[in-house]
Amino acid sequence: MSRLLRIAAAQSGPIQKAEPRQAVVARLCTMLGKAADEGADLVVFTELALTTFFPRYYEEDRDEMDLWFERDMPNAATEPLFRLARERSVGFYLGYGELTPDGQHFNTSIIVDKSGTLVGKYRKVHLPGHDEFDPEREFQHLEKRYFLPGDLGFPVWRTMGGVMGMCICNDRRWPETFRVMGLQGVELVMLGYNTPSVNSQKPDEAIEKRTFHNRLALQAGAYQNATFVVGVAKAGDEDGFHLFGESCIVNPDGEIIAMAETEADEVVMAEIDLDDCNFGKSTMFDFARHRRIEHYGRITSQTGAEPPAE
Numbered sequence: 001m002s003r004l005l006r007i008a009a010a011q012s013g014p015i016q017k018a019e020p021r022q023a024v025v026a027r028l029c030t031m032l033g034k035a036a037d038e039g040a041d042l043v044v045f046t047e048l049a050l051t052t053f054f055p056r057y058y059e060e061d062r063d064e065m066d067l068w069f070e071r072d073m074p075n076a077a078t079e080p081l082f083r084l085a086r087e088r089s090v091g092f093y094l095g096y097g098e099l100t101p102d103g104q105h106f107n108t109s110i111i112v113d114k115s116g117t118l119v120g121k122y123r124k125v126h127l128p129g130h131d132e133f134d135p136e137r138e139f140q141h142l143e144k145r146y147f148l149p150g151d152l153g154f155p156v157w158r159t160m161g162g163v164m165g166m167c168i169c170n171d172r173r174w175p176e177t178f179r180v181m182g183l184q185g186v187e188l189v190m191l192g193y194n195t196p197s198v199n200s201q202k203p204d205e206a207i208e209k210r211t212f213h214n215r216l217a218l219q220a221g222a223y224q225n226a227t228f229v230v231g232v233a234k235a236g237d238e239d240g241f242h243l244f245g246e247s248c249i250v251n252p253d254g255e256i257i258a259m260a261e262t263e264a265d266e267v268v269m270a271e272i273d274l275d276d277c278n279f280g281k282s283t284m285f286d287f288a289r290h291r292r293i294e295h296y297g298r299i300t301s302q303t304g305a306e307p308p309a310e
């Protein structure tokens with residue numbers, strides 16, 4: 001048995017602050033077209049794929065930031081992408097800033113299937129950074145100021161022949177993210193990321209260490225849950241701030257099977273067989289047989305570390 005799927009990691013190059021949505025969507029359409037020409041079933045775009053990474057900018061009045069958010073999806077700017085995907089019969093994952101009718105802001109992603117139907121929505125749970133201007137940092141990372149923590153959990157959906165899940169950027173550093181989806185039998189986790197190449201609180205940290213941590217998190221998440229993982233960057237120099245690339249596709253053995261080579265718009269393709277998840281899920285990571293939940297209580301009853309008394 002095999003369940004083959006041709007997937008494309010569609011890495012975005014930098015998006016400058018002044019770049020209009022229409023121009024960005026045209027770039028995404030070009031990548032989706034290329035992927036479709038190569039037979040893609042599913043294209044994975046990045047986190048906040050329609051704009052520059054705006055949480056790096058401090059604004060006293062939060063309402064001033066609403067211009068970075070989408071009130072509807074699809075909307076006039078993104079309709080060409082939805083139309084093209086439908087015409088080419090390609091599903092996609094897309095990240096964007098969501099402003100709900102009742103005024104809530106989320107860092108959101110969606111899965112759209114090959115018929116153009118919105119299958120699922122995810123709202124980023126693990127928001128990194130801070131919520132007030134921090135003069136100690138070389139640059140700001142104000143996700144906690146502009147977004148609420150996601151309120152939808154980590155659902156998975158049966159679509160496009162497999163069990164699909166989503167997370168966003170910083171979520172990949174938390175094993176709970178992958179495990180909660182693993183416990184629902186996830187076979188493909190899609191995620192976008194905007195990760196600065198410089199640690200604003202540790203400027204001498206080498207970029208190699210930061211890219212290593214990216215691979216480490218994606219590969220461990222894949223292996224420990226016997227799932228494919230697709231991680232897709234926004235990369236390159238955005239308004240003077242550098243984001244690393246290395247968008248990649250990871251198999252259920254935790255091996256990287258395809259990786260971007262540039263920091264520009266780039267489509268990375270792989271044909272995967274979702275049935276390759278079956279071995280790990282029925283042996284080493286057969287959760288039903290091997291997990292010992294009686295020892296895991298702290299995972300959900302305690303947030304911070306509590307070391308023993310000195």
Ligand code: CDT
Nearest residue numbers: 128129141169170194195196
């Ligand atoms: N976008 C995002 O979540 N970026 C974070 C960097 C956080 S640095 C304060 C990441 O985990 O890659």
